[in-house]
Amino acid sequence: MLDATSTSEPIDAQALRRQVAAAVRQLRARSGQSLAELANAAAIGKSTLHAIESGDANPGIETLWALASALGVPFSDLLEPPSPAVRVTRRGDAPCVTDAESTMHAHLLTSMRHVARVEVYDLLLHPGPCRDADPHHAGTIEHVLVTAGRLRVGPSEATVELDTGDFASFPGDGQHRYEALVEDTRAVLTIEYP
Amino acid sequence: MLDATSTSEPIDAQALRRQVAAAVRQLRARSGQSLAELANAAAIGKSTLHAIESGDANPGIETLWALASALGVPFSDLLEPPSPAVRVTRRGDAPCVTDAESTMHAHLLTSMRHVARVEVYDLLLHPGPCRDADPHHAGTIEHVLVTAGRLRVGPSEATVELDTGDFASFPGDGQHRYEALVEDTRAVLTIEYP
């Protein structure tokens, strides 16, 4: 019901510029490109890119689109702050919706918008580490709800421990782990492909 | 190395302008605002808004942000084409995937393509009938995996009984029912909005 589209939204123009600046700098650093290289790849001026990265420019959407294309990321990655590595919702923390007769209690765990594909898995795990054989496509996000037992999940460098009823979301395009901590651990896995 | 992030992307600047133009026109029409009203609400010039809606402008991100705010939609709604019609491809059986060490058994329950929004709920139900108060938008589909207890679900005229571990999908835009048959029935509900 309640939308609450996302997290911290830029409120003023200043914050918006800083957000774009930070995103571009970070993405360019990740790709290892130099300022001139990226400017050339995106077919924009070096000074233009510099101004954007410095936060003292209000780039047009065409310029920004060229940048996003050259960086190989969707448009919104430049405009919205990156989501944290792992988002955990502990049992009971999620907003609860109850019907009139109070026969049903629904906890909204997550909401995905504009996704191309979603898969839902029923997971049964035995204790022991289990690394995903094939890393998924860039941009995939995994959502895990533990329905029985205890589970350690997340990106390899930042795993979290979930109890029964806990929920977590994390990027699935990098190295990540699933490790049941007790016998007969069960979970529902929802994979979100961009 | 070409992106191919998602669906139909604007390839050139021309298409991008037309996309933004169409989105703004449509959203403004939906909100019932006049051009002058929206321009005033977004604190931008009427002529600016007209140019954007006509597709002969390359608006800056600040202008576009102000527009998205005034329209009450996330930024990306103006830049990415609206999600195409829903086409649900349901997999009847649940193929089982097992990793090398046999510590994890994953059953693919369903796969949704090209959906605009997906919500995941953790459900706790007490025995007794429970009719959904507000029927969802046309085209929504609900997917239910019972993780504990027994549950009777489905469209009011065709409910089915699910045991623990069973999974079902059914349209959620009509009259439908949730009824736990035993105490402490739990389920994971995935709602798929077109």
Next chain:
DNA sequence: ACGAACTGTCCGTTGTAGCGAACGATCGTG
């Protein structure tokens, strides 16, 4: 040590995004 080839930053110029004001079109109302 010395260029050569880079890095990112700072100018001068130009095209245009964005603005307010003026414009004709359309619609009710006295």
Next chain:
DNA sequence: CACGATCGTTCGCTACAACGGACAGTTCGT
């Protein structure tokens, strides 16, 4: 029918986004 009100449109004007080129601070080879 004439009138004000509102619709979307068009027209200069100004500010600035975007450009190429010049600039200083690096890491390379030889």
